[in-house]
Amino acid sequence: MSLAVLLATMRVQMKQSFARPMFRFCLIANPILNTVLLYEMYRGSGEESFMAYVVLGAGLMGLWSCICFSSAGDINRERYSGTLALIFVAPASFPTIILGKIIGNTLLSLLTLGISLVTAAVLFRTPLMLESPLYFLFALLAAVAAFVVISSVVACLLTLSRKTELYMNCIEIPIILLCGFVFPVSVLPAAVRAVSYALSPTYAVELLRMSVWGVEEPAAFWQKLGILLGLTALYAVLSALLYRRIDRRVRVAATLEVA
């Protein structure tokens, strides 16, 4: 894997993504509007630390939207532009290029967290207090890794279909709901919670929220972090297997088009 290819792809991807109006909506407008909406819904809740749900929730919703409407559809976008075959047979490996795109998108999408923080501070004069900054840093790094890997899995799965746009739309809200981006997953019924805990973003969100409120039980934090990293590794293996399968299928069928 060439680092130069990875960095160059990240840079190009960030520029391309920002040029698209839909990505700009997800990156800028979505966190602002979600912050306003969630603030109005939460301000009468009586909960003192509700801003963690508002700011983190709005930021993460924006981040996930960026992933859904960009990372998940990037392979299909290359197909539409007629450049998929070129990057597939380029001397730089195909997974490296796709990984560069996904990392570029995810890093750019982290802006949503900052935008929702600024929106809350400017419009509502209620900044988010970060009680455990060092834990937050660990949680954020683990969350970025988890989102990069899950994007890679979703991108692989959507490569196999020509109905990417439909599926992109259909995975946004269900993941936000299942992973408890804006409310604790304990609100969900037990059967649904089982699905939630199989998804890595659930742990990422819980870790971020724990570090914002202040980590009182470090053991619980490290345990959740361990589970998150384990799930991320599992998803990474799944992603690698999917890429290998797609590669084989493309070589056998001698086409990058889908049925």
Add this chain to the structure above:
Amino acid sequence: MLRRFFDQAYLYHKGRRAAFKAEEFIFHQLGYPLVTLIFYCLIASYSFRTTNLTSWVIGNAFLLCTNACIFGLGNIFVGERYYGRLRSIIASPCAKLPLILANGLFPALFAVCASVCGFLVGAWVFGVDFSGVDLGLAALTIFCAMASAACFGLFLSVFGLMNDSMHLILNVVSYLMMIFTGAEFPVAQLPPVGQAVAQLMPLTKAIAAMNALFEPGQGSFWLLLLAELATGAAYALLARAVFGFAERSARRSGRFDMF
């Protein structure tokens, strides 16, 4: 004339669903909106600390039309431009309104179905009680709300002739509808300017009328319903006026787009 209208409406519908299997199309039109309704009702149950979610089920059931009325209708001219029919539509001597209305017929029907399903799912999942409600008046309210939302969608669609960022505009509008219509939190929570904006939005009065049906004494049902119809009619007239302006501009400048 009438037969041509329905033929045209069916052709538009066929064009929209051609790429999907029936179950995919139904999931997109009904399944995904229902997951969205459940998501926002769950946020409300947690943030407002309540088990009586009638008001949120009503608001979100009405918002289910967003998918069909705002995104479906709002993209009419974007679609026509994409398929190369814009020239024929602008240049032909036939009336444009029936053509636009034909485009909106099936989305409006799906919007009504989505809203009805929203109420049924609300009753099943969140225990909304319909026993004391006049179902005829409830159906009338849904019909008026969808007509008003469809007129608003038509108004938005004309902006497809004036800019190339309709995805951005429509997504922002869908969030504005969540914030300003009283679907997610009471309009009274908004500042005075926000409350004035809320009265200009479609669905605000229909949601209030439906709430009045469930809890008599919350306002005059018929007055609210008439106000909703007047809002829809105003948007239809605005759509006609803006389209006429765009049409004249296209004929004068010899260009089909104003951007």
